Amino acid sequence: MTEVTSSSLTGERATGAPRSNTDRFIAKDVVPRRHPGRWVAVVFLAIVSVQIAAELAVNENFHWGVFVKYLFDMQVIRGVGWTLLLTVAAMTVAVVVAVSLVIMRESDNPILRGLSWGWIWFFRGTPIYTQLLFWGLFSVLFPRLSLSIPFGPEIVGVDTKWIVTPAMAAVLGLGFNESAYLTEIFRAGFKAIDRGQTEAAQAIGMSRAKIWIRILMPQAMRTIIPPTGNETIGMLKMTSLVLAVPFTLDLMFATNAIANRTYLPVPLLMVAAFWYLSITSVLMVGQYYLERHFGKGHDSQPVNGGTA
Amino acid sequence: MHGGKASTPAVQLRGIHKFYGEVHALCGVDLNIGRGEVCVAIGPSGSGKSTLLRCINQLEVISAGRVFLNGELQGYSERDAKLHPLHPKQIARQRRLTGMVFQRFNLFPHMTALQNVIEGPVQVKRERKATARERGTAILERVGLHGLGDRYPNQLSGGQQQRVAIARALAMEPEVMLFDEPTSALDPELVGEVLDVIKDLAKSGMTMMLVTHEIGFAREVADHLIFMDKGAVVESGLPQGVLSNPEEARTRAFLSKVL
Numbered sequence: 197m198t199e200v201t202s203s204s205l206t207g208e209r210a211t212g213a214p215r216s217n218t219d220r221f222i223a224k225d226v227v228p229r230r231h232p233g234r235w236v237a238v239v240f241l242a243i244v245s246v247q248i249a250a251e252l253a254v255n256e257n258f259h260w261g262v263f264v265k266y267l268f269d270m271q272v273i274r275g276v277g278w279t280l281l282l283t284v285a286a287m288t289v290a291v292v293v294a295v296s297l298v299i300m301r302e303s304d305n306p307i308l309r310g311l312s313w314g315w316i317w318f319f320r321g322t323p324i325y326t327q328l329l330f331w332g333l334f335s336v337l338f339p340r341l342s343l344s345i346p347f348g349p350e351i352v353g354v355d356t357k358w359i360v361t362p363a364m365a366a367v368l369g370l371g372f373n374e375s376a377y378l379t380e381i382f383r384a385g386f387k388a389i390d391r392g393q394t395e396a397a398q399a400i401g402m403s404r405a406k407i408w409i410r411i412l413m414p415q416a417m418r419t420i421i422p423p424t425g426n427e428t429i430g431m432l433k434m435t436s437l438v439l440a441v442p443f444t445l446d447l448m449f450a451t452n453a454i455a456n457r458t459y460l461p462v463p464l465l466m467v468a469a470f471w472y473l474s475i476t477s478v479l480m481v482g483q484y485y486l487e488r489h490f491g492k493g494h495d496s497q498p499v500n501g502g503t504a
Numbered sequence: 505m506h507g508g509k510a511s512t513p514a515v516q517l518r519g520i521h522k523f524y525g526e527v528h529a530l531c532g533v534d535l536n537i538g539r540g541e542v543c544v545a546i547g548p549s550g551s552g553k554s555t556l557l558r559c560i561n562q563l564e565v566i567s568a569g570r571v572f573l574n575g576e577l578q579g580y581s582e583r584d585a586k587l588h589p590l591h592p593k594q595i596a597r598q599r600r601l602t603g604m605v606f607q608r609f610n611l612f613p614h615m616t617a618l619q620n621v622i623e624g625p626v627q628v629k630r631e632r633k634a635t636a637r638e639r640g641t642a643i644l645e646r647v648g649l650h651g652l653g654d655r656y657p658n659q660l661s662g663g664q665q666q667r668v669a670i671a672r673a674l675a676m677e678p679e680v681m682l683f684d685e686p687t688s689a690l691d692p693e694l695v696g697e698v699l700d701v702i703k704d705l706a707k708s709g710m711t712m713m714l715v716t717h718e719i720g721f722a723r724e725v726a727d728h729l730i731f732m733d734k735g736a737v738v739e740s741g742l743p744q745g746v747l748s749n750p751e752e753a754r755t756r757a758f759l760s761k762v763l
Contacts, residue, residue: 395563396610396669400624400676401600404592410627414614493613493656 262463266454267470275450276471282366282435282446283475287428289371294378299408301383312379319376327373328440331365366438374431381423385416417490425483429476447471512575514539514680514711515560520569522555522735529555531735532569537680537728540709544722544743547732548758553715554607556732557682560713561602562595573601573680600628603673607685609665611657617644617668618653624676636675643671647701663694667701674705681705683714719762723747731755 222228252258266272297315300308319327335356342353360368389412397407436448443449447468455464515537522530530552537543545553558564559571562579571578578598580587590598611620621640625631631639644653647667657665666686673681683702687695699721706712706725716722722729722743729743731750739746739755747763750756 390608390610392606392608392610393612396604396606396612396672398563398596399561399599399602399604399606400672401596401628402624403596406627410623411612415612418614490614493615493658 257462258466259460259463262458262460263466263470266451266464266467269454269467271450271454272447272467272471275445275447276475278445279432279435279447279471280475282363282370282438282443283428283432285367286370286374286435287431289367290374290378290427290431291424293372293375294382297375297379298382298386301379302386316376316379319373320380324369324373324434325437325440328366328369328437331360331369332362332441334360334365362441362443365441366435366443369441370431370434370438374427377427378424381427382416382420385418385420386412388419389415414490418487418494421483421486421490425479425486428479432475432479433472512572513537514541514574515543515713516570516572516575517556517559518570518572520556520559520571521567522552522559522564523567529735530559530566533732533735533737535730535737535740537711537713539711541711541727542706542725543713543728543730544726545713545715545730545732546717546719546722546758547738551732552735553732554684557684557713557715560680560682561599561604563604573598596628600676601678602680602682603676603678604682605666605669605673605684605686607688609657609662609669609689611665611669611672613657616654616656617649617660617664617671620657620668621653621671621675624672629676640671640675643674644668646674647671648697661694662690663697666690666698670698670701670705679711681710681712683712683716685715685717687716687718717762719747719759731758733758 253260297312300312303309338356340353341356341359342350344350344353393411393415394407397411402410435446438446439449444453451464451468455461458464513536515535517533517535520530520533521528533552533556535543535556545556547553555564559566560573560578562571565579576598579595580589582588611617612623615623618637618640621643622631622633622636625636625639626633641653644650647670649664649667649671652660652664657668660668670686686702687698690698695718699718702712702714702721703725714722714725726743728740729746730737730740731746731752731754732738733754739750739752746755747759750759
């Protein structure tokens, strides 16, 4: 009975999606393990969720009519657009600055290393709210940006208020602050790469810049993306702080303004939550594909019939 | 014996010293490798043989001495009896004369075998992708990896990975090949396939320096064998001489342990 013939081992594909290579094949005489505890948990959770959903749906305090009315309100949609724009622009600034800071930090030049260290020290060490207030005051503190001979005449110049607009102040404030955190994430990503990678690239005569772009960055991406995805989602919600600038077109400000007008904060908070959650979901899908792309050569399964 | 006719040796090392802090890793090493010659370095761990090899392609910056490849001073230009360090771009250019194979392969994990092989030709020599691909496929075939170009390194065995690494170095058409313990990280049954490829290369007249623990293999391929200990070349000569009739006590002591 317990005799294991070759035919029972070459066996069949287990039904359902295989979780890994190892459980793709099971012998015919192996009975899959049962998990009664899981079924109990499923039933329990189903009952609880239905109750919560029902309670929320009939609870008058949530004013679902108001929620639906303002979900696609012009002011709200414009807020979603601005929040998205701020997130993307600030993250772009942060990534560009952070990449430069990482390269500076790893450079042989002590001045560049010091600058990089100082930047991180300052922007990570002061509250984002304070920084945003400062950026808001920037055009008051420095009314004119100009290139001039010290104590001498001005060569070119422009009124600061045309350059550091509230939107620009918000993007720079959020972006510079974020760059300090991203630098540390990126640095960890590059540190995790074996030294042999750089040596192998040097041995085939690659230049410093080529090694960064072709060899180190693609490999660092794999470890950098999950925490950077985290930071992006954090940034999405951090944009609500731009009221410190003051920048008044983002999603949180828009829903707050409506709530103040209608004296109904809860449904408008639900509107904001709905949109933040939707954008986060879209970002998570994007992160999944990025991770898959840069996981090449690491996550791929051993090929069949190989000697791997 | 292959070469020896050309006047300048392919590799000349003159009084090479290397310090790691207080540690004197190389203590004034002189070595010539003629064109087409295979020089094999053996010796106990920490004797400085890998360090010496890495000085040839400037992966280690030497503390004193001179490295010449084809008669050209490496890493510096000499003016007014002073050495001026070269720009990193020029050092990168000088490294194209050598190809290196590492103990731990160091393949680029995010690229397939073929992409690993053509990375240098396309990115460094600016070869056209189609040409490089064709040549790369041929080189992979030469090291016995026909049809495996699309595999990522983690889908290949250790022996196959090391052969891809050899192909990657060969694709740059180097004049000197450097092997740093190329079989030390391999399972015993995979050592042979890599040694066979190296043997073929030696027969084809490639100038090579090889650091290895495979004494039998050293005897077979070496034109010139050196035994290193404590950062110095203790004994050097024909492999039969050094291995069968060592003059130095330290060589005898080492060989009695490994043979």
